[in-house]
Amino acid sequence: MRVYGIVGWKNTGKTGLVERLVAEITGRGFTVSTLKHAHHxxxxxxxxxxxxxxxxxxxxxxxxxxxxxxxxxxxxxxxxEPRMETLLARLSPVDLVLIEGYKREGHAKIETHRAEAGQGLIASEDTTIRAVASNVPLEMDCPVFDLDDTAGIADFVLSEVGL
Known part of the structure; x- marks a missing residue:
């Protein structure tokens, strides 16, 4: 199965982005499942x-x-706690699994960023983060999307996983 992650600090828009991506990508005819990591x-x-x-x-x-x-x-x-791979193996086959959290795992990811959250960027120290979705312009060594550009982010993810 193809997997792609959405990571970021608390209150940076991870869940909202995953929700919008699921709707966008399934609307394009692909099957999508999600895996959400909970710290509690x-x-x-x-x-x-x-x-x-x-x-x-x-x-x-x-x-x-x-x-x-x-x-x-x-x-x-x-x-x-079971490893991410163990949980993924329990899922029925789909075109894409969007993973929210699991920021320390080795799969490709997009980081969500909101300036008002007051947190630094994970991407500056993590090469598995391929792009950033932010509510403010950023200068990065990777693609930066507007956090609300769901279609553009979906295009990027689908291209990254070969769909």
């Missing part, structure tokens, strides 16, 4: 629901299925 505990389940009760009881995995979607929850129960 998260729960897609709710206390009191049957699936939550199964997990609390000790189930290693809880699989939910309906006529609309399915979800698999896997409890690590003290095991190490």
């Amino acid at each position: 505990a998260f729960d897609i389940d709710q206390p009191g629901r049957d699936s939550h009760r199964h997990r609390v009881a000790g189930a290693q995995e809880v699989f939910l299925g309906s006529g609309k979607r399915w979800a698999l929850m896997h409890e690590l129960r003290g095991a190490d």
Whole structure:
């Protein structure tokens, strides 16, 4: 599978860009999945629901299925966080997987940047970042896109992965 990353510091527009890219690229006829890294505990389940009760009881995995979607929850129960490649291997084949986060991994990425976030650029020290999407003009040794230029960024990503 082809993968491309979106990275950046908190509140720089990563999720919004991923959301717009998914809509843009699927609108062009390609299939897209996403992988989002979370730095905190998260729960897609709710206390009191049957699936939550199964997990609390000790189930290693809880699989939910309906006529609309399915979800698999896997409890690590003290095991190490799985590597990005391990998670990617669990996805069904698609044309492109957009990865939000995992900034320290070796795949190609675009960095999001907002001046008001007050953070330096990761790209200045990371050669896996191939372009920057920013809300202010920047002088860089890589392409710089306006953060809102979804079509241009999509063109770049699709070209980078050979689609």
